[in-house]
Amino acid sequence: MDTHTETTPTVDLAPAARQIADLLGGIDERQLAGPTPCPHYTVRELLAHVAGLSAAFRDAARKDLGRTTDTSPDTALPVLGDDWRAALPPLLDELVTAWRDPAARQGMTRVGGVDLPGEAAAVVALDELVIHGWDLARSTGQKFEADEASLRVSLAMLTPGDAGPRPDIFGPPVPVPADASLLDRTVAMSGRRPDWQPGD
Numbered sequence: 001m002d003t004h005t006e007t008t009p010t011v012d013l014a015p016a017a018r019q020i021a022d023l024l025g026g027i028d029e030r031q032l033a034g035p036t037p038c039p040h041y042t043v044r045e046l047l048a049h050v051a052g053l054s055a056a057f058r059d060a061a062r063k064d065l066g067r068t069t070d071t072s073p074d075t076a077l078p079v080l081g082d083d084w085r086a087a088l089p090p091l092l093d094e095l096v097t098a099w100r101d102p103a104a105r106q107g108m109t110r111v112g113g114v115d116l117p118g119e120a121a122a123v124v125a126l127d128e129l130v131i132h133g134w135d136l137a138r139s140t141g142q143k144f145e146a147d148e149a150s151l152r153v154s155l156a157m158l159t160p161g162d163a164g165p166r167p168d169i170f171g172p173p174v175p176v177p178a179d180a181s182l183l184d185r186t187v188a189m190s191g192r193r194p195d196w197q198p199g200d
Contacts, residue, residue: 054092
């Protein structure tokens with residue numbers, strides 16, 4: 001019997017994607033110009049980044065490689081469309097559906113101009129949703145309640161160890177108390193202060 005299949009959890013993007021979709025209704029238009037924990041992004045640009053990464057990882061799952069998967073997110077500041085409230089939820093749904101196809105995790109794919117295994121891309125996609133979901137909630141004064149499974153996958157990816165070096169797209173880890181929550185530990189490992197507030 002193949003016990004590996006039974007004991008290896010499947011990365012499910014749905015809870016993290018739902019968190020972001022639920023936050024959209026709590027964003028006031030006046031908050032779009034406000035700061036976020038991402039130093040170079042306002043709330044408007046963070047939303048545009050989430051839309052862009054959702055399209056890129058959706059297409060990476062489908063192996064539909066091209067402009068969305070080949071462009072680095074650092075190329076230019078993302079631009080938010082006027083229809084973002086209506087456009088982002090279905091885009092997140094498409095992202096979730098694409099990664100539920102077993103073929104998405106097979107072989108290689110590309111995202112952000114980087115070639116990587118499908119299994120690894122799924123983990124990176126989940127981490128992007130978790131961390132940027134927290135960014136968005138914190139920037140707009142909303143509560144963020146990530147599910148434990150998503151947080152554990154994200155924390156494992158961000159923590160240096162047997163799986164390889166920590167991704168260099170994040171800032172240096174921020175120290176937190178030994179009894180910090182799983183959410184705070186995950187956020188801190190991404191280089192963010194768990195107590196960040198707009199205006200800091």
